[in-house]
Amino acid sequence: MSRTRRLRLGAFMRPVAIHTGAWRFPGADPNANFSFARLKGFARRLEAAKFDAFFMADHLAVLNMPMDALKRSHTVTSFEPFTLLSALAAVTERIGLVATASTTFDAPFHVARRFASLDHISGGRAGWNIVTTANPDAALNFGQDGQMDHAARYVRAREFFDVVTGLWDSFADDAFPRDVDSGIFFDPAKMHVLDHRGPSLQVRGPLNIARPVQGWPVVVQAGSSEPGRQLAAETAEVVFSAEGSLDAAKRFYADVKGRMRALGRDPEHCKILPAAFVVVGDTVEEARAKRARLDALVHYDSGIGSLNGMLGTDVSGYDPDGPLPDIPDTEASKSGRARMVAMARDEGLTIRQLAARAGSYAGLAFVGTPATVADGMEEWLDAEGCDGFNVMFSDLPQGLDDVVDRVVPELQRRGLFRLDYEGPTLRDNLGLPRPANRFFP
Amino acid sequence: MSRTRRLRLGAFMRPVAIHTGAWRFPGADPNANFSFARLKGFARRLEAAKFDAFFMADHLAVLNMPMDALKRSHTVTSFEPFTLLSALAAVTERIGLVATASTTFDAPFHVARRFASLDHISGGRAGWNIVTTANPDAALNFGQDGQMDHAARYVRAREFFDVVTGLWDSFADDAFPRDVDSGIFFDPAKMHVLDHRGPSLQVRGPLNIARPVQGWPVVVQAGSSEPGRQLAAETAEVVFSAEGSLDAAKRFYADVKGRMRALGRDPEHCKILPAAFVVVGDTVEEARAKRARLDALVHYDSGIGSLNGMLGTDVSGYDPDGPLPDIPDTEASKSGRARMVAMARDEGLTIRQLAARAGSYAGLAFVGTPATVADGMEEWLDAEGCDGFNVMFSDLPQGLDDVVDRVVPELQRRGLFRLDYEGPTLRDNLGLPRPANRFFP
Numbered sequence: 001m002s003r004t005r006r007l008r009l010g011a012f013m014r015p016v017a018i019h020t021g022a023w024r025f026p027g028a029d030p031n032a033n034f035s036f037a038r039l040k041g042f043a044r045r046l047e048a049a050k051f052d053a054f055f056m057a058d059h060l061a062v063l064n065m066p067m068d069a070l071k072r073s074h075t076v077t078s079f080e081p082f083t084l085l086s087a088l089a090a091v092t093e094r095i096g097l098v099a100t101a102s103t104t105f106d107a108p109f110h111v112a113r114r115f116a117s118l119d120h121i122s123g124g125r126a127g128w129n130i131v132t133t134a135n136p137d138a139a140l141n142f143g144q145d146g147q148m149d150h151a152a153r154y155v156r157a158r159e160f161f162d163v164v165t166g167l168w169d170s171f172a173d174d175a176f177p178r179d180v181d182s183g184i185f186f187d188p189a190k191m192h193v194l195d196h197r198g199p200s201l202q203v204r205g206p207l208n209i210a211r212p213v214q215g216w217p218v219v220v221q222a223g224s225s226e227p228g229r230q231l232a233a234e235t236a237e238v239v240f241s242a243e244g245s246l247d248a249a250k251r252f253y254a255d256v257k258g259r260m261r262a263l264g265r266d267p268e269h270c271k272i273l274p275a276a277f278v279v280v281g282d283t284v285e286e287a288r289a290k291r292a293r294l295d296a297l298v299h300y301d302s303g304i305g306s307l308n309g310m311l312g313t314d315v316s317g318y319d320p321d322g323p324l325p326d327i328p329d330t331e332a333s334k335s336g337r338a339r340m341v342a343m344a345r346d347e348g349l350t351i352r353q354l355a356a357r358a359g360s361y362a363g364l365a366f367v368g369t370p371a372t373v374a375d376g377m378e379e380w381l382d383a384e385g386c387d388g389f390n391v392m393f394s395d396l397p398q399g400l401d402d403v404v405d406r407v408v409p410e411l412q413r414r415g416l417f418r419l420d421y422e423g424p425t426l427r428d429n430l431g432l433p434r435p436a437n438r439f440f441p
Numbered sequence: 442m443s444r445t446r447r448l449r450l451g452a453f454m455r456p457v458a459i460h461t462g463a464w465r466f467p468g469a470d471p472n473a474n475f476s477f478a479r480l481k482g483f484a485r486r487l488e489a490a491k492f493d494a495f496f497m498a499d500h501l502a503v504l505n506m507p508m509d510a511l512k513r514s515h516t517v518t519s520f521e522p523f524t525l526l527s528a529l530a531a532v533t534e535r536i537g538l539v540a541t542a543s544t545t546f547d548a549p550f551h552v553a554r555r556f557a558s559l560d561h562i563s564g565g566r567a568g569w570n571i572v573t574t575a576n577p578d579a580a581l582n583f584g585q586d587g588q589m590d591h592a593a594r595y596v597r598a599r600e601f602f603d604v605v606t607g608l609w610d611s612f613a614d615d616a617f618p619r620d621v622d623s624g625i626f627f628d629p630a631k632m633h634v635l636d637h638r639g640p641s642l643q644v645r646g647p648l649n650i651a652r653p654v655q656g657w658p659v660v661v662q663a664g665s666s667e668p669g670r671q672l673a674a675e676t677a678e679v680v681f682s683a684e685g686s687l688d689a690a691k692r693f694y695a696d697v698k699g700r701m702r703a704l705g706r707d708p709e710h711c712k713i714l715p716a717a718f719v720v721v722g723d724t725v726e727e728a729r730a731k732r733a734r735l736d737a738l739v740h741y742d743s744g745i746g747s748l749n750g751m752l753g754t755d756v757s758g759y760d761p762d763g764p765l766p767d768i769p770d771t772e773a774s775k776s777g778r779a780r781m782v783a784m785a786r787d788e789g790l791t792i793r794q795l796a797a798r799a800g801s802y803a804g805l806a807f808v809g810t811p812a813t814v815a816d817g818m819e820e821w822l823d824a825e826g827c828d829g830f831n832v833m834f835s836d837l838p839q840g841l842d843d844v845v846d847r848v849v850p851e852l853q854r855r856g857l858f859r860l861d862y863e864g865p866t867l868r869d870n871l872g873l874p875r876p877a878n879r880f881f882p
Contacts, residue, residue, distance in 0.1 A: 023619070023626065030619040030626075034651070036562045040531070060550065062649045067629045074626050077617060077651040083558035086527035090481070106551070109501065109582040117524035121477045140645035141550040176518060178464070178471040183740050185464065185471075185515050188508045204581035208503045210475070210518040299624050 069305025
């Protein structure tokens with residue numbers, strides 16, 4: 001079976017399981033999220049299954065939830081993404097390595113340099129997930145009294161992107177002759193001093209590392225707000241979206257690709273990968289029962305904490321069995337709030353029901369047999385709801401094994417997923433062009 | 442032969458060869474400094490030889506030297522230390538991994554988190570080389586018009602150290618029961634919120650990662666100025682010093698250990714390791730001839746650039762064959778300037794002679810046979826000029842092979858160096874105690 005469009009699959013791995021009850025699931029390793037040996041094994045399994053990328057979300061503070069919920073979360077101790085992905089680069093060969101780095105709480109020189117280093121060490125497998133950092137507690141860890149407002153964060157993010165990509169272009173690809181006879185290590189005419197002086201950032205350059213193997217590491221974006229979509233259309237090569245329904249996903253897909261066309265970008269040059277929580281069973285009923293067992297492991301205190309986090313507002317003072325009150329607009333992530341408000345409205349859920357959903361993952365889920373999971377993924381791909389998925393595993397290692405050993409072969413049988421990597425770099429596998437150097441075209 | 446004091450050996454690996462001519466040496470790999478495959482091989486060789494640590498110096502800009510010198514330097518493209526050491530952590534088992542991080546141009550939350558991550562991933566092998574960053578060009582890459590003055594940098598460095606170590610102590614060692622039955626992942630009573638509000642830094646905490654395997658990664662310091670020595674006496678567990686003569690080294694050693702005693706610290710709890718450039722030959726004459734061949738590969742333009750960098754002043758406008766003029770006090774590294782000024786005075790060197798020295802490494806060098814190199818190291822150890830050395834290799838791979846295959850066995854034969862690692866952590870091997878948690882003693 002020949003298909004022109006195939007799925008791209010990322011693995012959402014920080015935390016290794018998004019589901020709050022996953023670490024307690026029978027057979028799961030309670031420490032899977034913080035065991036390098038486990039994570040190395042997972043990365044190698046995912047690579048053997050030809051996954052496009054191992055993706056690390058990030059937080060610059062412990063999650064902002066009440067202690068009664070936080071104490072039940074396996075996210076409290078997690079590896080810093082860069083450290084982990086650099087280590088994994090040394091023990092993998094082909095899988096992409098996507099790290100989150102914040103444009104609000106880091107410096108563009110550091111970010112450009114680390115991603116360039118990871119790209120060189122991994123032979124061209126690095127990706128940068130650009131985030132503006134929604135957790136308001138992060139500001140308090142970086143000497144700020146409160147969080148920069150949402151719009152200002154996105155203005156800075158865009159300038160930050162320009163600086164980082166400009167620093168990556170500090171050297172022409174052939175800037176380093178390393179001529180032993182003449183003693184000339186690099187050609188100064190092939191070095192560009194950026195000398196950026198913008199409203200938020202002043203960075204001289206050049207970077208002290210050669211241009212990345214991929215030209216630029218793959219640029220990833222996840223925000224779904226209005227400025228988030230625009231930033232994605234302008235800059236992103238992968239979008240990790242979070243649409244819960246196919247209709248919403250089709251609208252998001254058409255919107256981002258349309259914005260790209262309007263900007264003169266080829267819509268094929270950005271792959272939209274919704275997050276998808278996958279639970280596999282021998283029958284659909286067995287898979288649903290597994291999800292119910294997982295959900296039953298989520299304590300109410302965890303659910304209400306997750307709900308508060310997504311809403312950006314503490315609703316624990318309201319009647320749990322009553323409706324969701326009007327939620328004020330805050331500087332927290334707009335997309336999470338919008339999704340929960342819509343879910344409460346559309347399904348008529350109480351705060352208690354919403355809390356259980358929030359605590360056990362409220363987004364897109366494929367719960368079924370390998371065939372029905374593949375059916376769902378195929379439907380989304382064919383309907384132009386996505387270019388693939390960022391898979392969230394239900395429990396580790398079993399939930400990952402189920403996807404790798406059962407779902408992936410079914411996708412491959414249908415011609416929906418690669419049998420082998422297309423090339424050595426993440427760009428090769430995602431079908432993305434290598435950016436020209438803006439200073440040495 | 443039984444000895445109570447043995448050498449500790451670090452390997453200075455960024456750049457892989459300090460000598461400006463090393464990348465051009467016959468048989469050397471011109472790209473050794475920027476080849477992950479090479480660096481992985483070097484780390485494994487050093488580990489097989491039982492070296493204590495692989496040490497990465499760092500610069501947050503290309504070296505501040507004239508372009509005519511810079512274009513001849515193999516340092517222009519180098520890996521960011523954290524990325525490289527994290528990758529090496531995955532392919533080594535025992536060798537310590539010491540990364541430089543700047544207290545002037547980074548955030549304590551980031552620094553604490555990355556070193557904690559590296560310590561967990563490596564099983565307790567991380568070390569933090571605290572630097573205040575002397576290169577004035579670095580400020581321009583981080584949104585600052587000019588460099589903070591030397592004294593202010595050290596005041597901030599001390600506060601930065603307090604914050605980082607406080608963040609490492611965010612959780613008691615037994616804070617994570619991961620109790621599947623009760624659903625309690627961690628015990629909130631064993632989490633401390635630092636809430637630091639100091640003159641330079643405000644950081645709330647807690648860190649979002651468990652306390653490091655070593656309690657704290659090993660704290661390393663390299664400055665030799667008055668505030669540098671005091672910071673070392675207060676905080677350091679390893680000092681990378683740069684004394685060129687045994688007399689100077691003995692004074693430095695006695696000074697730092699005396700300051701430690703005055704502060705109530707056990708002087709055994711800080712290991713002083715001078716940088717030592719090692720060139721090995723079958724005879725002393727052959728080793729000297731090798732050094733002369735290396736020096737002959739240093740272009741005058743590189744020498745004058747290195748000299749200017751060390752002085753913090755451009756002296757290229759003066760007569761190369763005349764004496765060094767009076768050098769003003771600048772905010773650049775004080776120790777480099779003092780060494781060059783003393784060398785000019787003591788040996789009556791011209792600017793041209795000084796430039797050749799500066800370009801080919803002006804510090805302590807052991808140039809001889811394995812036996813005479815071991816003699817020199819033994820003399821320094823027995824005279825209390827040091828507790829070991831941070832070895833700089835003359836050329837790669839040969840100069841490293843010479844040390845590993847010829848000098849180390851000679852040191853082992855004399856009982857001056859370990860035959861096997863003492864334990865799994867860098868602290869075990871250096872004989873350093875695991876720090877108590879200040880909040881959960």
